[in-house]
Amino acid sequence: MPAESAVLAAERAHLAESRAALRRMREHAESLSADVAGDWVSAQFLESLLEQRVAALADHPGAPLFFGRMDRDDAVGGGDSGAGDLPAVMYVGRRHVHDGDEGRPLVLDWRAPVSRAFYQAGPADPMGWRLRRRFGFSGGELTAFEDEPLRGGAAGPSRILTEEIERPRTGPMRDIVATIQPDQDEIVRADLPRTVCVQGAPGTGKTAVGLHRAAYLLFTHRERLARSGVLIVGPNRAFLGYISAVLPALGEVGVEQATIDDLLGAPTAEEPAEASAVKGEARMADVLRKALWLHVTKPAEGLVVTRGSARYRLADHEVREIAAALRGTTRYGSGRAAFAQRLAHRILVQMEKRGEAPDDRVQEQVARSKPVKHVLDTVWPKVTPEQVLYRLLADPAFLGRAAKGLLDEAEQAAILWPKPARSHRSARWTAADRALLDELRDLVERTASLGHLVVDEAQDLSAMQLRALGRRCGTGSATVLGDLAQGTTAWSARSWREVLAHLGQDGDVTELTLGFRVPGTVLDFAARLLPHIAPALERPRSLRPGAGALEVRRVPDLGAAVVAAAREALARPGSVGLIVPDAAVAAHAAALEAAGLEHAVLGPGPGGGTRLLVVPATLAKGLEYDQVVVAEPAAIAAAEARGLARLYVVLTRAVTSLTVLHRDELPAELNG
Template sequence: MPADLPADVLEAERAHLAAARAALRTMREHARSLSADAAGDWVSREILQGLLDQRVAALADHPDAPLFFGRLDRSADDDLPGTIYVGRRHVHDDRSRPLVIDWRAPISRAFYQAGPADPMGVALRRRFGYQGGDLTAYEDEQLGDGGSPSRQPEESTLLLREIERPRSGPMRDIVATIQPDQDEIVRADLGVTVCVQGAPGTGKTAVGLHRAAYLLFTHRERLTRSGVMIVGPNRAFLSYISSVLPALGEVRVDQTTVSGILGDHAHPEEPVTAAIKGDGRMAAVLERALWLHISKPDEGLLITKGVNRYRVAEHEVREMVAALRGTTRYGPGRTILAQRLAHAVLVQMERRGESPDDRVQDSVARSKPVKALLDQVWPKLTAEQVLFRLLSDGEFLSRAARADLSAEERELVLWRKPYKSHRSARWSAADAALLDELNDLIERTPSHGHLVIDEAQDLSAMQLRALGRRCRTGSATILGDLAQGTTPWSATSWKTVLDHLGQPDGEVTELTVGFRVPREILDFAATLLPSVAPDLAAPRSLRPGAGSLAVRQVPDAVTAVPEAVREALGREGSIGVIAPDAAVPAIAAALDGTAQILGTEEERSTSAVPDASDTAAPPDAAGADSTGHRVLVVPATLAKGLEYDHVILIEPADIAAAEDRGLARLYVVLTRAVTSLTVLHTQPLPPELA
């Protein structure tokens, strides 16, 4: 504890923390004591018990994390408390008096937004410093009439200390350090789709997660029904962020990848072919391909009922088909056509003096003659059947593509060795998005209330359309960095991304101030920006990071790795050895079992697929991963979205040369370090970097 902090004030705050933790335990025990037995039936009991279990989980205390991190002494003359403590969740005592106010509550907004120019009714803002779960320090800012501020928020010692704390383990929440521009994004209304262009280290991922938590707090009932989904680039990323929302009391949020939504199809294919399949023009091609399966009837419908016969003429059937085609989805259209045919028969029955009811109509709609006619005119189809025909039949592809695809593009899309049937076909990641498009044309895709999409710049137009269908009745938070686009179809404009998502009115905002990557490292990486994203503003970091960067040319980069790792092991925090994918086995061998490789061999071999996933988790709070290793060897293609205290980067030139957007990949891996970056190279650095 600093010598200038009054011990009695610190002890009083510690006493309040102890009282708040005790009250939280009481709240959780009360939730545990509640029973679902009062529900009237088994289904109701199961639902109620699930809600009670979620309530208990949301009230879990995390002893190593501060229950509250700030205090506001208010000068406003109103009915609200004069002193409030801002923390991760609401806590009240046995008389319902608030001991901690949830950071998402409207009154807590002043903790993030108040300043000397606009104190927002706050006389004093106090930040707390913790070591583990122990309150060890505090820092005051006078904001109201009580005096001039002792320091600006960005100069806050405790704030900078929290930002610079070692990043070992999964991602932490940032509720204690949210900056005003980040807070504006977090508190954006549910009806607004927000697109965040964020340079490395600006906290865009954390902002997206905290916005999800804020929206769940503010629109609990609505979003509990419709759901919130987090979409990340791979399972390593999901593992890395998995602790954030539970720490904020939100335990019912789906977290998945694009492949988790579209299906784990990862058959390798040429990048140029994947780029064509991912192009937005494929949407029109697929729609035509589906509706081309509808044909004109050879004859009308004949229904025999006893001695009576009822006919629907061929021209009437044709008129029904024409009226439905393109005005409904394919699957419901087939059902509606059956009902319209049956209704035409019922009209004839009534004209003959009969009194048919709905049961008769349903019976006619399910009859063999109607089914036979439907199979000829409006056949029942699956997405796999349509796409199989499209990719294996050149003549059919030409009819469906029309002028949307050139002859060269059609040739690239067609399978060179067609499969025997759609059941034996091996689909690629790009095919998965096409199948999803077709499935939505056949049957409507359910929508969520809100989607958070990270690394959105790497998604193809067809993948974006697939995600857009899942928030068409809601909104989205889109996160990414155009400079970090590494796929063949990487976006160059956020407006295009919003258009493909079906959210053209989304608001684009830019975060350029970094809190994670030291300035020396970020400036070094930013020398690549003119080559990878010339229209973006260069980011800046609040962390000077003097001495954080070391660039060493060595006779053999692989054999130099063990010594660099030994140096890093002498410092606190996690260590990531990031290397060209092809060099990973040799580096793992050089480290002789002291490191864990991120991702399986099969996943590394297919890592060009946008949704390649991993099996190894990031390090835990002690700097070691789940296998006990503190050092991870990370293929360059799996590094996106992850961070390590110390990064040892091998052969930047090989990373840059490995793919078309290799310089963007290099920009990504250069910005994974939060404390130090050591670059080992034998070959000359890429000219853009040197």
């Protein structure tokens, strides 16, 4: 229609004008110099800020600068949205773009307060606007628009919104700024002091919500978070690679991402699940505290300091009183330093009584003298976390003293090393040990805190790992994301309140149950497992019925059927994930190779660039693919103690279709 063509032409012209303005903004940023700084350090810092600014102004051709528009209701004049202070039309996009000459806003950042109306305004509360327009894009080109009146009745479902949610994709995860729903927006815009915990069923967008909240907080509290930092913690490197493009696409290029192993240290050994379970419990914090402070002992002798011809003495009971006054009231490292200073101070008091006039330099000399150092090393020895943990796990008598009243004999036996290493220097540490070492480090010296922490798949972290993360946001806040039904570790959480308590945060728990990405038929099939893995959770629902999205077939030749299913999936658009038991990865990859199907095997690091990925079941968490083929569910469920939870994860990775192939009987829990 001519009218529609005219609208498209006008909107395309605005897009071209906005792109040109963004290019000028970037060129201006590139022209700025750090030479104005007064010294080398300041120049380096300013240069880093300028580089981040230039990177944030990058124009990604495949990501349109704006995805929506709001038209003001002149008859109302603004309301809570502040629309009265803005032009009659506002475009909402991934970043702010303005006309360099006039400063006229061409695109408003989706995080700006006024942009909240794009996500929240509706017939019940138009918030001062009369019309919401959504734009459809293909390859960065504006191809369609859809108008939604905000006054005079409820509108039907948005075709453009649905198409964007269902659009096939390959490569890393994309941002969802164009499709954020009102309940998601409330979480995203929660203010910085609040810790928010999101229990999200598969496909509800909890990961995207957490990332967008980080972007929102960086926009709203830029200066504060630039100093204190924001950190994203994910379950593995493959997951971090998958989400790595989201924040840069939103203009945030300075956010660090890490796994728990990156923060605490990669494990160099494995251990029985029973040992990991005990080490992961919060009780171990008290065991470690006792183990560390057991190194502070009663003095067997006093202190004698000689200065010139004078000798100054402290009796053993005086030394003991000083140590007792400090013991347990401070961190071990700072307490040790304070112990030396208090010993020296007592000596200075004696000097003053003899008519001398010692100053601070004399106190420092006494504190560093050999007699004081001898007492210090004897009563309050310098220890490393590795030394303490080695002694705890290698010495049954010492473990018994530290764990008395905290761990029973069976639990002590479970964590005691059967064959200790020769020393702490040659010890090999497990993932559970790494969290214990981090606890000890904090008991010795305080851990630095970040401004905000985003933790995804938090249900899989032990109490001790959560304590380690909590220390890193001790003076900040957190966004905690996960699904109790997807807990697959020996220490998986059963309650979000417990998770928040271990983090040391008092936050709000929000449950997202409406899925946007996983088809309804697929979600219903996977949800048959919920009564067996998380009976207290509400059954998830999907926005998309997903008729024909699920196929479950029993086959005589699993290998041949998997190859055929992968070939069929590749004939359809989008990414393909072949999820198999870890032990079967090599066999299925070889079969694909023999069939001439190009593929890659997903490893611990970021995924490859091919459309077809062979995914070990243990790495599937947090990922999604348009077409998913799952091979032998019974083998996935039988491979580990919480195998049904792992199977629930695997079955909920599909965005468009799920094909389940099995030669053996399906797990009985799926036959409901």
